[in-house]
Amino acid sequence: MVTITSPRAIAIRRSQVDSIRERIERITEDLNDIKTFFPIRISTKRTQKLKQYLKRELELLREQPFECYDQQEKVDYLLIKNYLERQLRQVELDIKQDQKTKPLLPFADILVKLCEDRALVVPIEPKDVAQKLYETQGEITTVIAKIKAGSKDLSMEKTSAFRASKTMDSLRDNLKEWYGFYKGYDPSFDWWVSHPYSVVDTNLETASITIRERLVGIDPDNEDAIVGDPIGREGLLNEFRAEMIPYTPEEVIAIGEKEFQWCIKELKKASRAMGLKDNWKEALEQVKNDFVEPGKQTQLVLDLVEEAISFVEEHDLITVPQIAKETWQMFMMSPERQKVNPFFLGGECIIVSYPVDTMDHEAKMMSMRGNNIHFSRATVFHEMIPGHHLQMHMNARHKPYRRLFDTPFWIEGWSLYWEFILWDNERFTKTPQNRIGMLFWRLHRCARIIFSIKFHLGQMAPQECIDLLVDEVGHERTTAEGEVRRSLNGDYSPLYQAGYMLGALQIYALRKEVVDKHYMAEKVFHDRFLKENRMPIELVRALIMDQPLSRDYQTSWKFYSA
Structure with missing residues (x-):
């Protein structure tokens, strides 16, 4: 060229x-x-x-x-x-x-074709469709029988079996939409298809449950089981390349472990300030028991949001548009959702986790301890302003087309970065108890790197991940289970949990290059960062520092320094 x-x-x-x-x-x-x-x-x-x-x-x-x-x-x-x-x-x-799942899904192609023909509005003959469904009944029944008999033909890894069961669940949903499209509009369709469809639907449900129970090892009465799907070292390297992280999985784990030890050192300092010597876990227990009474959490959150906005505005740290601070809303999280999100969620609104009257006593206490005053203080800054709420507000108004390039390193890294800044900023009032609350979350994000990367490398099982959060971080067991379930059940990308700490470290390193060296004022840096919208942090750096770029640009920024 x-x-x-x-x-x-x-x-x-x-x-x-x-x-x-x-x-x-x-x-x-x-x-x-x-x-x-x-x-x-x-x-x-x-x-x-x-x-x-x-x-x-x-x-x-x-x-x-x-x-x-x-x-x-x-x-x-x-x-x-x-x-x-x-x-x-x-x-x-x-x-x-x-x-890898095909041995458990020999009938899938027939069902997929039915659904896709419906999307293409291909004319159907109800009698022929009924025959196909009848044949599918037999194939599903055979699969169920082989599973129960322990057939070696269906031997596979638990993760592949679990994937097959989820595929069956999805096929049921697709087939339900297909059936609803024709039912009632074509009398001959109802006459021919209603019965074989209902049998196939029931058989798919039975097959999915049988796979979970016999091949994955999930108790059918345990809806909260954690399985996950490790992507392996090669998969992690691909993900790191896409996120522009120039480190190996092993190097990333080492970063998490170094930051973990820093947090322990600081926790001991705060513990000594509380008169508890180096017993930071006892200090953490005291902090966790400092919670508001039922019905008072919403007022606490409101006060903390107002404190956060006042602090960043008073010290001119970032621009907060009037609409952003006037139009946020608060909602309460359902008990079911708290099994996956035991703490706050934020963005356009803040969703508060707190016990409800239907929970048993143990669950109530774990939720209240896990959402105590000092944990909540750090969480509100993270979730609202200057964290996710301000992010979402700015994303919608500045280069919104870049939201396609969503990455946890930018999204979650930004909110955790502010926890770094508030920790460093002496103007931000912090009691020893506040520091324990801030350090708990920072330690938690270090642990997320360790357990999520090791899980995908096949070095940690879900239960070991839970035990790490309980024994080494100080989580309540219920909240630890919720965190691991959220991390590993497939609703988040493999690097999502590592993205919090790694993204924050990237932005923190960029700040040192830009703000600390007086290349750009602090407020200008923060405003510019948000207005560039979502992308790997290395490319934000290229924009802010106007670095040379080529069409074959490869990641090279070693941002971490212990």
């Missing part, structure tokens, strides 16, 4: 190329349409369509004259390139993982 260097040539070429922002917005909608039209993950049509689309978009992107773009456009180019490559790798990984 010929390099274009003259300003006039670049200007002419720029006028002829597509806008990277428009390309990102188009790809966002295209992929949403494809995934919506082909919602079944194991569908061959879906995977073929996605692979074809992603490869084509990467080819078109390579044809763009990277040297003609300004710095913002170059970052956008790298962001969408990284996103497309990551999506392609994920499709390939899903194919590989789903292949």
